[in-house]
Amino acid sequence: MVHLVEPRLSGLARNPAAPTGTLVRLAAHTAGRAGLRRRKGPLPDPVADAMLTHGGRDAATLLRPNRISPAVRRRIAEHPDPAIRDAHADFVRTMVARGVPLGLDALVDAYGLPPEELAAHGDPKVRAVLAQDWHDRPPAVHEMLLTDPDPDVRAAAARAQHLGIPSALTERCLADPAVRTHIVHRLPLTQEQFERLLATGDPSVLASVAAHPALTPAMVARLEDSEDPSVRVAVAYSRHVTPDTRDRLLALVEAESAAGGIDAEVALHWSSYRPAWLRDAPLAERLSYLDCPHPAFRKVLATSPGLPEEAWRRLDEDPVVSVRFAAARRHDVPAEVLLRLVREHGDPATGLPGLVAHPRFPRHELRGLAEEPDPRVRFLAxxxxLLPAAVLRRLGGAEETFLRAGVARHPNIEVPLLERLLSDPDPEVVEEAAANPALPEAWMDRVPAEAGL
Incomplete structure (x- = not known):
């Protein structure tokens, strides 16, 4: 979070080249401490001590144990002020009461108990957070949490998908309203179990059942008349429905979405439903979906292996950009396909590595992107x-804040431009400039001095 009042101080506190003495000075200011909390890596002892001196309980709360030395941890544990001694543990306990996981180490440190004892803690909120934080718990502990007397604990345990459900507990979990929604799609589903789950009438259970990857054609047929948009989309994505049924179900959901239906909008565009089975279908079956009118199928097709060249050509020219992006992530995509896609549509953040990071992206073309009219594309330059100084100067004068901030972070920036960006009207740009390791040492002394530090 950029410090809006003193972004120079918070940025300099993040600067990996800032000397320890400078960081100690910055710890005397709230903006400096805000930057130090976001600084990567461990804090030198003098800096941690200065934060405690000037920030008191607030600083102690956010001095995570993995960022300070054992010596500083001992000093905090022996501090005469109980507010400082207990600050971090109190913070963890507050987060636990709100159901916010902070990691297993934080739990063990705050409660002073090993994970096995926390799993039997008297407070169900502790057990529920432990179920979220302890990812490699032993089978016996996992079973204990799945059968905990508190439904929130059982639900938290069931959400750990990688741990599975012991076969001896399957029926018990399917009968448990707190658990069954989270596990249905991960279990083999018999016809009898399917009927029992449908009989619950619980919309969340029906949506989970509809998303099961191994429903039989008969099961899918039983779900076709659901009025729940999530169920309709999941059924439409099944391999067991006819094209006409698929078109009908998706048209109904699209109409609901167009009329302002939030549930329909989520089911269409924000849910996890995907026709994932198509990725591993026989080649002939996969190719039959090249002409599917529903982009979700073409997008999954674009992630499948072994397609012929003509199929890739069509996917690379698909009218839906997300399909083209999916196809462009294949390992042998032509460099010109990547470059054309980036020039036309940028490289949107999706949680996946960007196209410019693809091994086949022609990185020698990057600086040419600085001439493109779209600022999102220019940003990729x-x-x-090694972007030339003249290009950085031009981009550093852009109207868009994100472009100037990107220039302020650039490793090849020249000092005069960096100094200019330290006075930019936008705090984000100023902070990024102050955090750049290329900042001269004289400025690293001047910034705190101008703030009276």
């Missing part, structure tokens, strides 16, 4: 670590 900054991926070139």
């Amino acid at each position: 900054l991926e070139d670590p």
Whole structure:
């Protein structure tokens, strides 16, 4: 979070080249402490001590144990002020009461108990957070949490998908309203179990059942008349429905979405439903979906292996950009396909590595992107670590804040431009400039001095 009042101080506190003495000075200011909390890596002892001196309980709360030395941890544990001694543990306990996981180490440190004892803690909120934080718990502990007397604990345990459900507990879990929604799609589903789950009438259970990857054609047929948009979408994505049924179900959901239906909008565009089975279908079956009118199928098709060249050509020219992006992530995509896609549509953040990071992206073309009219595309030129100074100066004068901030972070920036960006009207740009390791040492002394530190 950028410090809006003193972004120079918070940025300099994040600067990996800032000397320890400078960081100690910055710890005397709230903006400096805000930057130090976001600084990567462990804090030197003098800096941690200065934060405690000037920030008191607030600083102690956010001095995570993995960022400070054992010596500083001992000093906090022996501090005469109980508010400082207990600050971090109190913070963890507050988060636990709100159901916010902070990691197993934080739990063990705050409660002073090993994980096995926390699993039997008297407070169900502790057990529920432990179920979220302890990812490699032993089978016996997992079973204990799945059968905990508190439904929130059982639900938290069931959400750990990688741990599975012991076969001896399957029926018990399917009968448990707190658990069954989270496990249905991960269990083999018999016809009898399917009927019992449908009989619950619980919309969340029906949506989970509809998303089961191994429903039989008969099961799918039983779900076709559901009025729940999530169920309709999941059924439409099944391999067991006819094209006409698929078109009908998706048209109904699309009409609901167009009329302002939030549930329909979520089911269409924000849910996890995907026709994932198509990825591993026989080649002939996969190719039959090249002409599918529903982009979700073409998008999954674009992630499948072994397609013929003509299929890739069509996917690379698909009218839906997300399909083209999916196809462009294949390992042998032509470099010109990547470059054309980036020039036309940028490289949107999706949680996946960007197209400019693809091994086949022509990185020698990066600096040419600085001439493109779309600022999102010009921004990608900054991926070139040797971008010429003249290009950086031009981009540093852009109207868009995100472009100037990107220039302020660039490793090849010249000092005069960096100094200019330290006075930018936008705090984000100023903070990024102050955090750049290229900042001269004289400025690292001048910034705190101008703030009276």
